[in-house]
Amino acid sequence: xxxxxxxxxxxxxxxxxxxxxxxxxxxxxxxxxxxxxxxxxxxxxxxxxxxxxxxxxxxxxxxxxxxxxxxxxxxxxxxxxxxxxxxxxxxxxxxxxxxxxxxxxxxxxxxxxxxxxxxxxxxxxxxxxxxxxxxxxxxxxxxxxxxxxxxxxxxxxxxxxxxxxxxxxxxxxxxxxxxxxxxxxxxxxxxxxxxxxxxxxxxxxxxxxxxxxxxxxxxxxxxxxxxxxxxxxxxxxxxxxxxxxxxxxxxxxxxxxxxxxxxxxxxxxxxxxxxxxxxxxxxxxxxxxxxxxxxxxxxxxxxxxxxxxxxxxxxxxxxxxxxxxxxxxxxxxxxxxxxxxxxxxxxxxxxxxxxxxxxxxxxxxxxxxxxxxxxxxxxxxxxxxxxxxxxxxxxxxxxxxxxxxxxxxxxxxxxxxxxxxx
Numbered sequence: 405x406x407x408x409x410x411x412x413x414x415x416x417x418x419x420x421x422x423x424x425x426x427x428x429x430x431x432x433x434x435x436x437x438x439x440x441x442x443x444x445x446x447x448x449x450x451x452x453x454x455x456x457x458x459x460x461x462x463x464x465x466x467x468x469x470x471x472x473x474x475x476x477x478x479x480x481x482x483x484x485x486x487x488x489x490x491x492x493x494x495x496x497x498x499x500x501x502x503x504x505x506x507x508x509x510x511x512x513x514x515x516x517x518x519x520x521x522x523x524x525x526x527x528x529x530x531x532x533x534x535x536x537x538x539x540x541x542x543x544x545x546x547x548x549x550x551x552x553x554x555x556x557x558x559x560x561x562x563x564x565x566x567x568x569x570x571x572x573x574x575x576x577x578x579x580x581x582x583x584x585x586x587x588x589x590x591x592x593x594x595x596x597x598x599x600x601x602x603x604x605x606x607x608x609x610x611x612x613x614x615x616x617x618x619x620x621x622x623x624x625x626x627x628x629x630x631x632x633x634x635x636x637x638x639x640x641x642x643x644x645x646x647x648x649x650x651x652x653x654x655x656x657x658x659x660x661x662x663x664x665x666x667x668x669x670x671x672x673x674x675x676x677x678x679x680x681x682x683x684x685x686x687x688x689x690x691x692x693x694x695x696x697x698x699x700x701x702x703x704x705x706x707x708x709x710x711x712x713x714x715x716x717x718x719x720x721x722x723x724x725x726x727x728x729x730x731x732x733x734x735x736x737x738x739x740x741x742x743x744x745x746x747x748x749x750x751x752x753x754x755x756x757x758x759x760x761x762x763x764x765x766x767x768x769x770x771x772x773x774x775x776x777x778x779x780x781x782x783x784x785x786x787x788x789x790x791x792x793x794x795x796x797x798x799x800x801x802x803x804x805x806x807x808x809x810x811x812x813x814x815x816x817x818x819x820x821x822x823x824x825x826x
Contacts, residue, residue, distance in 0.1 A: 407507075409588060409619050410470040410493065414502035417463040417488050417643075462488040464643045466502070470621065475614040477630040477637035477651055478623045479658050484640040486623045490514055490590050493621070508619070511537050511586025513578055522566035526557055526576055529565055533580045547583045554609070555579035556602075575602060582609050588619045607633060627655050627731050631811060652811055656772060659730040678787040682716060682753060684777050685709040687793050690760075696795045700770070700802050700817060704763040706738075708777070709756060716753040716781060718746075723759060726776040727768075728791070735768060735815050767817040769809050770799040 463485045470476050478486045491497045493504055494512040520529045530551055534544035552558055555575040557568075565573065581589065591610065607629050614620050614633065624630055630637055630651055637654035639647040647657045689696045690705040698704055706725065725738040738761055740746045751757075773795050778788040799808055802817050809817060 407472040408469045409472045409507045410468075410621070411505040412469075412489075412493075412502070413467050413504070415463055415466040415489070415492060415499050415504060416461060416501035417485075417492060417497070418459050418461050418500040421458050421460055461643050463492075463499070466640075466643075466645055468638060468645065468648055470619060472619060473614070473617045474636065475610070475620040475622065475634045477634035477654070478621060478640065479625075479627070479630060479637055479654060480640035480646075485643040486640055487514065487592055489640070490592055490621065490623060494590055506588065508587030509538055510588045510590060511581045511584060512590040513581040514590065514592040520565050520573065520577065523564055525564055526555075526561045526568070529576070530580055533577075534584050537581075537584050537586060539584050544584065547585075551576075551579045551583045554583065554605070571602070578606055578609075582606075582613060586618070588621070589613055590621045592623045593625060627659065630655055656730060660772060676787070676789050678778075678785045679781075680713070680787065681781050681784075682710055682712045682721065682779055682786040684779065684787055684789055684792070685711045685756065687775075687777065689793075689795065696793060697798055698766060698795055699798050699800050700767045701765050701800060704766050706761045706763075707758055708761070709758045710753055710779070711756055712753050718749065718751045718753065720782050721753060721779060721786075723761075723779045724777075725761065726778070727766075727795075728774050728776065729815060730772050730774065733815075735773065736766075738763070766797070767802060767819075768797045769811075769813075769815050769817060770797050772796055 466485075466489065478489065480486055488497070490512065491514065492499050493506060494510060494514060496514070521532060524532060530548060531541065531544055534547075535541075552561060555572075555578075557572055557576055560568065560572065565576070568576070578591075581591075589610070610620055610622065610633055620633070622630070622633060634651040636649065637647075637651045638645060639654045639658050641661070646661075647654045649657075686709040688707045689698065690707055691703065708723065722740045724740070727735045727738070729735060774791040775793045775795060776788070776790050777792045779786050802808075803819075
């Protein structure tokens with residue numbers, strides 16, 4: 405167990421709805437303390453008026469620890485409390501309840517251009533930001549050329565930052581925060597502002613920071629980045645910790661919850677489209693081990709039932725199933741056009757018709773997958789149901805070696821043979 409550098413104990417943060425947060429002077433605090441006993445006489449039940457519905461808890465009873473040198477992701481929906489948590493850890497705002505201990509110099513990148521003065525040039529803001537982070541001028545000077553090269557803003561270095569685009573702001577802000585060697589780096593979802601190439605560059609830099617033994621807390625909606633960078637992740641839901649585990653488990657928990665909430669019914673307009681001439685009525689995994697549970701080396705039978713408005717010939721109908729990872733990446737497509745014998749199997753779609761797709765095996769790495777269904781008639785989309793069903797590929801000794809591929813080793817498992825070449 406490493407040295408604990410961040411410890412949060414029962415952190416809670418409450419905001420007033422429609423009101424500005426008031427900051428009290430010493431006189432206000434003393435006056436409030438003297439009045440407090442009499443406030444309860446106004447309420448015969450002795451209820452605390454601070455719990456009125458005009459308040460909302462952005463965080464509630466958050467407790468966790470982060471060890472030295474760890475990279476921890478913070479994930480969750482918008483409004484889950486991710487940014488509020490980083491603001492408390494950055495000491496931008498104070499918790500309503502609980503406390504947080506941080507041991508080490510903190511560098512934070514919470515919003516585009518945080519801590520930049522718009523009237524100062526890029527050069528001046530590098531020194532200003534460095535000073536805010538507690539760096540000496542000589543230390544900033546040693547890193548100056550690296551910061552400028554990383555941010556790629558050499559031409560605009562002596563231009564006031566108020567003339568920078570949002571992308572240039574974030575490039576320079578991230579470069580300063582990452583290169584001035586804070587012991588703890590807090591990064592909110594700001595990288596989405598930069599272009600794809602710069603995002604990859606930033607993720608690579610955060611990986612370098614983590615390898616140097618520094619601690620990183622990373623808020624992101626990019627699950628691939630969380631998996632690549634983080635050993636563990638905190639999943640926040642409605643201001644509470646729903647999961648704090650390995651990055652794999654936390655991301656799977658988050659995406660599973662997200663999918664189950666959004667796909668309660670096939671008929672939701674946001675998940676189904678098409679003319680409706682031919683529609684999916686039901687899909688079954690016939691030989692699953694439990695509910696849609698499969699083993700990668702065993703045959704799979706997928707039975708689809710259709711309903712139609714009028715009689716259709718199979719030669720005019722094409723059916724497809726797209727298997728996607730929980731991150732939305734297409735793994736494999738099953739399509740009637742990929743079966744060379746399909747056109748010879750002449751039949752009619754009328755009333756309710758069932759069709760079976762048979763696979764000898766589905767050699768995917770163990771995990772959760774989602775299946776999108778679609779069917780076209782005479783080349784026009786008749787029905788498409790996004791993420792209609794989920795399938796769980798179970799862990800087994802597919803290769804007969806006792807080795808199961810990890811997340812970083814791809815999704816598809818291919819049988820293989822290795823030998824010395826002649």
